Amino acid sequence: AKRFSNRTLKGESFSTKRKQGSLEAEIGVRSMEANERVNEKYTNKKCGAGEQVQRASSAPVTLKTTTSLSSSLLFPPLQQNPSPSSPAVALTPLPSLPLCGCSNEFLIVAGGRVLTWGRGTSGQLGHGDMVNSLNPKPVDALQSFVITHGSAGWNHSGFVSDTGCLFTCGDGSFGQLGHGDYSSRCSPVNVLYFSSRHVEQIVCGMRHSLALLKGNVEDHVYGFGSGKRGQLGTSRDRIQSISLPQITLGLEDNKIASISANGIIVQHYLVRPKDFYQFDINSLPLYASALLISDGHLYIWGRGFGSTTDVYCPHRASVSLTFTQAALGWNHALLLTGDGTVFMLGGNHHGGLSNPQKTILVKHTAEQSNEALVGRIPNLDGIKVLQVAAGAEHSALVTGKNGVIMTWGWGEHGQLGLGNSDDQTSPQ
Amino acid sequence: MSYDDVVIEDMEWNNELQAFTYPCPYGDLFQITKDELKLGEEIARCPSCSLYITVIYNIEDFSGDNSKTSIEPSKQQPVAVA
Numbered sequence: 001a002k003r004f005s006n007r008t009l010k011g012e013s014f015s016t017k018r019k020q021g022s023l024e025a026e027i028g029v030r031s032m033e034a035n036e037r038v039n040e041k042y043t044n045k046k047c048g049a050g051e052q053v054q055r056a057s058s059a060p061v062t063l064k065t066t067t068s069l070s071s072s073l074l075f076p077p078l079q080q081n082p083s084p085s086s087p088a089v090a091l092t093p094l095p096s097l098p099l100c101g102c103s104n105e106f107l108i109v110a111g112g113r114v115l116t117w118g119r120g121t122s123g124q125l126g127h128g129d130m131v132n133s134l135n136p137k138p139v140d141a142l143q144s145f146v147i148t149h150g151s152a153g154w155n156h157s158g159f160v161s162d163t164g165c166l167f168t169c170g171d172g173s174f175g176q177l178g179h180g181d182y183s184s185r186c187s188p189v190n191v192l193y194f195s196s197r198h199v200e201q202i203v204c205g206m207r208h209s210l211a212l213l214k215g216n217v218e219d220h221v222y223g224f225g226s227g228k229r230g231q232l233g234t235s236r237d238r239i240q241s242i243s244l245p246q247i248t249l250g251l252e253d254n255k256i257a258s259i260s261a262n263g264i265i266v267q268h269y270l271v272r273p274k275d276f277y278q279f280d281i282n283s284l285p286l287y288a289s290a291l292l293i294s295d296g297h298l299y300i301w302g303r304g305f306g307s308t309t310d311v312y313c314p315h316r317a318s319v320s321l322t323f324t325q326a327a328l329g330w331n332h333a334l335l336l337t338g339d340g341t342v343f344m345l346g347g348n349h350h351g352g353l354s355n356p357q358k359t360i361l362v363k364h365t366a367e368q369s370n371e372a373l374v375g376r377i378p379n380l381d382g383i384k385v386l387q388v389a390a391g392a393e394h395s396a397l398v399t400g401k402n403g404v405i406m407t408w409g410w411g412e413h414g415q416l417g418l419g420n421s422d423d424q425t426s427p428q
Numbered sequence: 429m430s431y432d433d434v435v436i437e438d439m440e441w442n443n444e445l446q447a448f449t450y451p452c453p454y455g456d457l458f459q460i461t462k463d464e465l466k467l468g469e470e471i472a473r474c475p476s477c478s479l480y481i482t483v484i485y486n487i488e489d490f491s492g493d494n495s496k497t498s499i500e501p502s503k504q505q506p507v508a509v510a
Contacts, residue, residue, distance in 0.1 A: 154451050330453050392454075393453050412454075412478060413454055413476075413477060
């Protein structure tokens with residue numbers, strides 16, 4: 001039977017819409033996913049390997065917008081360098097990069113302003129309505145705030161101001177907005193639970209959210225929304241959902257210094273001044289896992305990677321490597337070491353991933369006897385990796401070789417940017 | 429190969445599509461109708477891509493009259509405008 005989604009954005013794709021005289025914003029778009037579907041009669045034709053996907057772009061396209069955005073607004077200089085003695089990680093994602101949620105809404109934080117567009121049927125664009133928007137529109141409700149971070153989840157969004165206020169909007173039926181109820185909002189609403197605290201970053205997942213808070217002595221991660229897979233890390237038992245933020249267990253002793261876009265990337269500073277490390281916690285914004293690297297240790301909670309058991313609060317895994325960065329997909333995670341080597345966790349689906357040679361490097365602690373499979377990424381001999389990123393089922397990295405980008409994983413929708421819709425099992 | 433196993437309680441009822449839905453990594457929704465469930469169909473497909481999920485449910489909840497179904501689909505929540 002022919003099927004098409006009612007949620008297809010009708011009208012022109014981003015790559016064809018032009019207006020004379022407008023400033024163009026050139027952004028390398030990683031994966032347009034459903035935003036490129038312009039034809040509402042998108043049939044149920046199965047895309048086999050090598051078949052061109054209709055209308056989807058399989059190579060990066062230029063995003064043209066009709067609002068006046070100068071390129072300097074889109075890519076401002078790094079806003080914070082938390083400590084002068086921290087090792088320089090040159091490629092920490094800028095807070096102003098577009099954040100692509102799997103729900104196809106894009107948020108750009110340009111000089112503190114927020115523009116959203118894409119799917120908006122749950123009110124997640126924050127324009128006070130529940131319709132899709134093909135063009136970036138400013139979120140007027142946040143006009144008087146300087147927004148420093150944002151996150152686009154499946155059906156909801158979160159925004160953080162420079163004063164530490166958290167605003168959420170969109171679908172709230174799982175409590176993922178954190179207002180203490182299960183109602184949805186179509187304009188950003190302040191999460192009052194945190195009014196006397198300073199929220200640093202928000203990550204919105206499929207049906208849950210994780211917030212990073214900074215305090216004078218300690219920093220904390222709070223979770224709210226659906227917790228059925230343990231993705232909130234707030235309880236040792238299985239929980240359904242919570243509508244008010246609760247603290248993620250097992251991370252109370254951490255000092256977390258800063259956050260970056262596309263997940264929560266946390267810099268952990270130890271109290272001992274000579275031991276400054278940078279770690280990444282990348283909460284899986286779109287599914288149900290979370291990963292924290294602190295002090296060289298891997299903490300995992302939520303949906304298990306490659307195992308059938310979910311972990312309800314952070315468990316430390318013993319690993320002999322020091323990781324500096326992580327990126328999470330829906331079924332896999334990428335881990336980057338200080339010397340530029342990439343490892344992958346999970347990934348039995350498309351995320352990279354059919355490599356049969358997986359070395360088991362990580363074991364959970366005694367409480368969990370499951371083993372997470374961590375494998376070294378092939379085809380990268382001698383290539384130093386500077387940054388990793390992950391989509392739902394694909395991966396990307398930036399190499400030290402002239403900044404060459406490599407991608408692999410699920411390619412059906414052209415998201416690898418290689419010019420076709422083939423899957424790739426190793427970086428190309 | 430099935431992308432994931434999802435219990436029916438985790439799926440959301442979509443009135444427009446008249447189907448139970450679940451997010452697909454592509455950005456669309458895996459969908460399965462009540463009629464399909466009645467027939468014992470287990471696969472919820474995504475209209476935009478080759479991925480599909482396996483739906484876990486009790487067929488007794490869907491066979492016979494609809495009034496007997498004990499599945500409580502997610503309700504549409506009221507929207508508050510700030």
